[in-house]
Amino acid sequence: MTPHTKTSNSFVPVIGWGSASVALYFLLFRYETQILDWISQGKWFFIIPILIAFSFSIVHGKFTGEFWKYMGIHAKH
């Protein structure tokens, strides 16, 4: 267990997943009017927030995991 080692962690995944996460947020706010218009119609449009939530959980979840890893915050083994 090496809780304070920062050097062993690569910065590449942080940048990669971080960029993908920023891209998702950019798209969400770039097209917010259209997206909210669809969502507010309800019914089968329910799939839109579900898909968005799953996409963000995968991409942003991976980014936050890599971020803490890079910061040297690991679980105790």
Add this chain to the structure above:
Amino acid sequence: MESLNFIHLDLTNALYLFLVGFVGGLVSGFIGSGGAFVLTPAMMSMGVPGIVAVASNMCHKFPKALVGAIKRAKFGQVDVKMGLVMGISAEAGVLLGAHYQELIKQHFGDAGSNLYVSVSFVIILALVGGFVMRDTIKSYRSGVMEQEKPGRLALWVQSIHIPGTMVYFPSINTRISILFTIPLGFATGLLAATIAVGGFIGVPAQIYILGMSSLMASATELVIAFVMGVGGTIKFAWNGYVDVRLAMIILGGSLFGIQLGAIGTTYVKPFMIKLVMGVIMLTVLLSRLLVIPVYLSQLEWIAPMEAASISLLKNASFAIMILALVLGAGIILVAMIKGRKTVAEQPVLLKKAA
């Protein structure tokens, strides 16, 4: 379908939600739930309609719970089977709880609905929170903070054999009747639909009634929250109530928090999970207790209150609710820093001993 007026979102509000999301995520990653109760009032204070706030809160909860459950499953803390069994029964509880809410709102209006929520908060948090806190203090005084053994009630539940209903659950390493797990899941869902935090019933029930460890119970609660969250989001999204922008901003902060909270569980003694849960529950209890006179006066069940007094009580209640979250997060961070320090010092101590 009537189009809802989703609020204009500025940078200050977005940062506020991101931060509350982070702290809420940290608490949820650690105790399995408990971070969401502040988000609905936080969104409503920004002008978000109540139902949109509840729906958006729900929409951030299930992806957060998914990420937290996967993380904690990697540490071997999740009983997926228990989570799914309880999660499905919780879904039924959510539907009934939402139905109760609608009925109360129809008959007694917003004040009646708020009073119902606050009284439920106070009764359940006083009973369960008081019990959890008492057990935590007992563990601390006896010095038994490392190991947890099932209590008498859990051993009795585990000893009951009802043919055709027995299922093996790895977290307790024994077979247990689903006639016990189904009502517990149902109660979790009922509470989630009422006060937005089913885990205040779900986690203590898994510990004290089913005999799971605090670590396994808090991690498995994330699976239950995921199942409930997907169902709840579909229900609200079907009626067009989800503001996905709000949900994703909160998720942005909460995913940072939940990863950290989940990592934190590997550094602390199991009793810390109960301590954080007990402290949050009792502080939230105080918050809800303060606003009960406001709703009683709005229903004209007691003498009317002045607008200034109502505003003071509501603001104090909201501040205490935020304090509950901050207290919980503070205990987690301190315990985690101490735990990491101890782990980091171990090789040095071993070297010295050698």
